[in-house]
Amino acid sequence: MAKKTITLFNGPAAAGVTSLDDIDLNAYEYAVLYLKLADKPTGNFTYNLYAHETVTNTFTSVAGSVLSADGTQRINLGRLTDEKYRLEFSSPGSGATVAALLVVEDA
Numbered sequence: 001m002a003k004k005t006i007t008l009f010n011g012p013a014a015a016g017v018t019s020l021d022d023i024d025l026n027a028y029e030y031a032v033l034y035l036k037l038a039d040k041p042t043g044n045f046t047y048n049l050y051a052h053e054t055v056t057n058t059f060t061s062v063a064g065s066v067l068s069a070d071g072t073q074r075i076n077l078g079r080l081t082d083e084k085y086r087l088e089f090s091s092p093g094s095g096a097t098v099a100a101l102l103v104v105e106d107a
Contacts, residue, residue, distance in 0.1 A: 002105065002106050003103055003104065003105045004028075004103070005101055005103050006023065006101065006102045006103075006104060007099075007100075008023065008087050008101065008102060009087065009089075009098055009099070009100040010098070010099045010100070010101075011097065011098070012094070012095070012096070012097055012098075013045075013089065013094070013097070013098045014094060015091055015092070015093045015094045016090065016091065017089070017090045018088065018089055018091070019086065019087075019088045020086060020087045020088070021086070022052050022084040022085065022086050023084065023085055023087075023102070024083060024084055025083065025084070025085055025102075025104060026083040026084075027106060028080055028104035028105060028106050029079060029105060029106055029107040030077070030079055030080065030105045031077040031080055031102050031103065031104045031105070032074065032075065032077060032102070033049055033063055033073075033074075033075040033077060033100070033101070033102055034072065034073070034074055034075075034099075034100070034101045034102075035067075035072070035073045035075075035098070035100050035101075036071075036072045036073075036098070036099040036100075037067050037070050037071060037072075037073075037096060037097070037098055038070050038096070038097040038098075039095050039096055039097050040067065040070050040091075040096050041091065041092050041093030041095050041096055042092065042093065043092025044066045044067065044068055044092060045066070045067040045068075045089065045090065045091055045092065045096060046065070046066050046067070046089065046090045047063075047064055047065060047067070047073075047087065047088065047089040047090075047100075048061050048063070048064035048087070048088050048089070049063040049064065049077070049085060049086070049087050050062065050085065050086045050088070051081065051082035051084070051085055052082065052085060053082055054083070054084060059086065060082075062077060062085070063075045063077060080104075087100055
């Protein structure tokens with residue numbers, strides 16, 4: 001089994017909602033999402049990772065949380081059941097630094 005790290009986002013987050021492009025994970029069986037937040041502005045920072053079923057254009061949340069303080073989240077996504085995934089996050093103001101990584105593994 002080979003592991004690979006995919007950087008979804010690494011840098012300053014704009015105020016409001018940031019929606020990243022779909023990422024194709026069809027070649028992988030398992031994944032772990034790491035999200036690191038620093039310099040969070042006042043208010044709650046939220047994130048959601050969605051599975052995107054492209055035939056019906058349906059999005060299903062597979063991971064998400066409200067972060068009220070700086071720190072790192074590790075979310076074991078387990079077995080991947082869809083081909084495409086999309087990360088969205090919302091920052092209450094500018095100044096936050098976000099790093100979002102997926103560590104994926106094939107069978």
